[in-house]
Amino acid sequence: MARTLDIRKTPISPQPPNQEAVRTRILDQAAHLFLTIGYAETTVRRIAGAVGIKAASLYHHFGSKDEVFESILIRGIEVMVESFDIAKSTSKSLDAKEQLRLHIRAHLGALFEHGPYTAVHVSSFHFAPPIVKEQIVPIRDGYEALWTSLLNELNTKDQMSVPTSVALHRLILFGAMNSSIEWFDPNGDYSLDSLANAITDQFWEGVSSK
Amino acid sequence: MARTLDIRKTPISPQPPNQEAVRTRILDQAAHLFLTIGYAETTVRRIAGAVGIKAASLYHHFGSKDEVFESILIRGIEVMVESFDIAKSTSKSLDAKEQLRLHIRAHLGALFEHGPYTAVHVSSFHFAPPIVKEQIVPIRDGYEALWTSLLNELNTKDQMSVPTSVALHRLILFGAMNSSIEWFDPNGDYSLDSLANAITDQFWEGVSSK
């Protein structure tokens, strides 16, 4: 009867490290395609081709195209949250504007410096299949809540005074940051730092000469 | 031989007014679909169905799906330019901030109040077929040039002082305005006027309490 104890030796299959590696390569290539040509043009056959396998083989690693897409969107949010958390702990002792600058820089870093996942999220979420959107919205809400509480914090410290609601200005700020994926080139004339500074200065002091 | 002169009587077919009416209905319905479900999901059969005809009949009015799409994008720019021109002539005698407010309000009006054409342009241009994008970019550049010269005007009047370049802040402002199609509900809590005011105030004075 002692033999039954042996089951604990292999409770689940050993999962060779290759499995996870292929999964990652699929996600990387798929994210690149989703970002450059969009959801509809990114076919399962194209993703597989970029990885070096056939379309049917992809279904050994993922259940469907939408499962790949959803994984990428979720990873995109994770990258943003990780960047935010680092900015939060780094900027704790700084004044309000500098805290904001670091968080804006962190968000832009997630968009341009930590793989295409976050950029896919920003560019492709709007026309994602409804079933996918339903899954993503609650997770995305978590990230937005981090920003809401950050801005509320700065607002109650009397370092910031928004004319109407903080929520409205958060949306405006998000629009300013996220729309940069339409035109910003990380290898172009402006650095990501200077973009972060421009957005921060504009958000904080405005463009008026007064 | 005088008969040949009769040709001038009907140089082109009479074009009954119905033709133009159907064309407009196709564009209206197609724009609504492009805006709500995106380019790929908007099929020729769906557009035709919304109009009340069959897919093949649509090809009597347009040469291709992309011709419909391109017409909508161009009309979207026209709507923005018309709004801009009205704001320009209306705000001539006002001070810098009020001029800006009226132009921001006009741009938002084009997005939310004058049919779905401009909104389609903003939401669907990024992943439009490359052949379509090539045609649109020069036209869109015309609208952006209007804004660039407006902001340069305000800047040289010393009423505005941007830290870096005007071009950069125009892009940030466009991002703030255009991203509102992701979340703004014209029938919701905020009016379009209050949104325009929030964006204007934020752009002009920032959120700092100093």
Place this chain on the structure above:
DNA sequence: GACGCTATCAAACGGCCGTTAGGTAGTCAA
């Protein structure tokens, strides 16, 4: 050496796509 498991494949499925061909009423001028 049989077995189970992983990772891949070729081939095919039904379905929808944009588009075209060809036909048919209706209108209106000669």
Place this chain on the structure above:
DNA sequence: TTGACTACCTAACGGCCGTTTGATAGCGTC
């Protein structure tokens, strides 16, 4: 009455889609 033209139709075309089926190697374990 004929003929040209408009606006629509049914039917079909070739093509690509996401996905499934069933087979085939390789590989470590009993």
